[in-house]
Amino acid sequence: MNHILLIEDEEAISAALRLRLERSGYRVDTAASGPAGFELALTGRYQLILLDLELPGKGGLDICRDLRQQGIATPILMLTAYGETSDRILGLKLGADDYLAKPFDPGELLARMEAILRRAAPAPAAVLVHGRLRVDLRAATVHWRGALLALSAREYQLLAYFAQHPARVVSREELLREVWGYDESAQTRTIDVHIGWLRQKLEDDPRNPALLLTRVGLGYYFAPPPDEPVKSA
């Protein structure tokens, strides 16, 4: 869940925005003064900062500049009053990512926030390599020991998920949620069946698997295979 910091001294605006953002699935912290907001922003724990410009104690432009000087790269969306054109330009120069003039449509704010968060999200690695397991997330292919594996769509998604979350216990509930999505017909038993098929295709011994381990009562654990030297002829 994206964690948002809202720095805004007008209580009515702050409360309304907070409610709207929380309803849209964001976790929101608020600060009603410049120094309080700056302190929170310095923690670097937020995915996005909504920043009013006219604030008691420390103005939004100063906050923006000082955060960037402190190496805090959290995206900033400035909330500016109508007519503050020069402030907007200065804010962007000081490192803000976007601005929105008050009064604004909450729908537009949400759209801009989503756009900023999309841009800020780190691009996932296109190819995951664990020893001789190679998962190409763009081509949706898996090579194992140099050979292309023939996988069903679900088997691929399952193996790709493990490859993205190596060396940790993954519960069946997590797999249902993340791999099967909201398919209500899926059951934990379905997962076990797919794991069995994957083990077969990876030639992973079902009684003593080395790759897809069962953690009784907890779920599964993908043990990344070690590098194997390719035998030369």
Ligand code: CA
């Ligand atoms: Ca204000």
